[in-house]
Amino acid sequence: MRYKQLFLILILLFPFSNNYSQRRQFSKKEVLEDLDTLKTLLEKSHYNLYAYTSKEKFDQNFEKVAKSLKEDSISLKEAVGTFQKVISKANTGHAEIDFPAASYIAFAQQGGKIFPLEIALEDSKAYIRKNYSNNPEIKSGSEILEVNGKRIKDILSLIYPHISAERPYLKKAKIEFWSFPRLYWQIFGEEEQFSISVKENNQIKEYNLQSVSALEAYEYKRKDILSSDRKFKFYGNTAYLNPGNFSGDENDYQKFIDSAFSAINKKSPANLIVDLRNNAGGNNSFSDYLISYFANKPFQWNSRFSLKTSEFLKRNTRKNNDTTNAYFQEILKHQNGEVFPYYFEEMQPMESQKRYKGNVFTLINRQSYSQAAVAASLIQDYQFATLVGEETGDFPTLYASLFIVELPHTGTPVKIPKGYIVRVNKSEKPEGVVPEIQINDHLLDDRDEILDSLLKKLGN
Incomplete structure (x- = not known):
């Protein structure tokens, strides 16, 4: 059971390929070729590779990293670290290569x-x-x-x-x-x-x-900061709902949300707390469904959304997605390198008898990522709730909408942002979502300063 826990923590967090999880040593030639592939992939497929760093600085860093490879036998951990030093120079949070989990798991299993x-x-x-x-x-x-x-x-x-x-x-x-x-x-x-x-x-x-x-x-003793756990309970006259990540089995997710709001409406508490802290994000269809239960008007999760297509993206789309879907058809029909807008339909609020109409508070912290930050900004911009906690680490206007490509020799998964999302209020400032009521989540430990402070303020 404990081994399963470790693998669930790491393997679910990090994408693997068979090649990536099994091979341990690579030649300098293989790593350099993967490095060249990585650079080409970023140049061709990243929505805006030079948004936060200049091409000159990116290229200089690439040459420096390539020249730093001296040995002819390179471990998987070293190879991943080399690729990270290149992709991180773009200063884009969603253009990334994850921690070398396969190497770490092997190290840990061997008594490291x-x-x-x-x-x-x-x-x-x-x-x-x-x-x-x-x-x-x-x-x-x-x-x-x-x-x-x-x-x-x-x-x-x-x-x-x-x-x-x-x-x-x-x-x-x-x-x-x-x-x-x-x-x-x-x-x-x-x-x-x-x-x-x-x-x-x-x-x-x-x-x-x-x-x-x-x-x-x-x-065996720790619990990761990011949590997919779904929670629902009452604190006196306040309902508390943590929806978990916005990913997974969508039908199962909707059943949980339906059940929670059914219980909330039966009890009619004065307040509802929606917790988006320590949330890895996911898909807008999940967060939209949640928000529809306390929205008082139709809403959109962005003010502008656009995509950049490429041959890498098209290959990935043909391999992994339903090409009869209108969204993926748009990706396939545009020219490589073309940037184009994509429009989503407005989300309608739940029918009146199902909606919660009391006071809503949404909790956020520096560990509210990606779609969790976007959802929080939507809630704030439409004034559906009062945000409480600390500024999110992720921007709500961001380069995201990921797809993943594996490097040919090492099999290292590379996350590439193909889209650009602008928050509802149209702000493109490089800042996180800032709550109306600011409370620091000190140490991210077992003491819950944010929730406790809010409950005290609400008289619970």
Whole structure:
């Protein structure tokens, strides 16, 4: 059961191919050829590769990364890290190559050991979120300053090139959900001991720690920040609904939403809290269905949506999608490289007797991603609810609508944004969704400052 838990955590998060999950070593020639394919793929298929970085800087970085390959035998982990350093230079959160999960799973199964402290990154500082070491003196909430003589700032500067994001705020959020111990392993490999410097109650303390088993002492004990769990309950005169991610079995999802709102309408609470925190996003058809239960007028999930087609995208579409569908037909009929608009029908609110008509509050935080951030911006722009929490890491106006292409030799899955989405209020500012009531989600730990504060405000 525990092995299944680890594989569910990682394999569901990261796409694999047979080649990607089985081969462990590649020649320099193979990695360089995959690197060239990656560059061509990005140039031909990314909606706007140079939106946040110039072509000159992107090309310079590409040459630097290619020249850094010295050995003729390159591990899968090293190859993935090399590709990440190229794609992340686009500074587009949805153009990314994920953490090398296949390598990490193999490492963990073989008894590998990792850094024993989980961290949260807030206000340019790193705080200990969870302590998995055998030293109980190290307290959660303490600031960690150094690891093995390296400042946290310098360690993060080595991790950043592996993380795709439009800004540092999103990079830090992604480091939190991938997890610092995993990423530290990716950069530095396995280390047996760690000397750390910690700031506790304005005093600097030094500790020596042993690494811990990646499986028994870490993966088995922790819970990932992103959660697909669906939850529904009442807190007095307030209903609480967490719909989970906007993906999966859509019929099953709609049944859950229908059931929740049936119970809500029977009890008629004064308030409804919809929780979009720690949400990986997904498809607008899921979020639209949820919102239709408390929307008071027809709505759209964007003010403008456009796509860029390419031969890579067309091959992917023919292989993986229903080409009789109007959306995919549009992709296939336009010329390679062409950008074109695509229009979605307005979503209608549920019939009056099914809709919730009380006060609605939507919770967001820095871990509200992709469609969760877009849905939150829709709710805010139409004034369907009051947003509570902290600014999302993802932008609601963003390059997204992903498709995935595997590099030929390593099988590494590459996520490519083929679309551009503009939020309902037409703002194209590079900013997240900012809530009306701001409450920080400190440490992303078991204490729920955002929900507790709101419930207290509502008298529950």
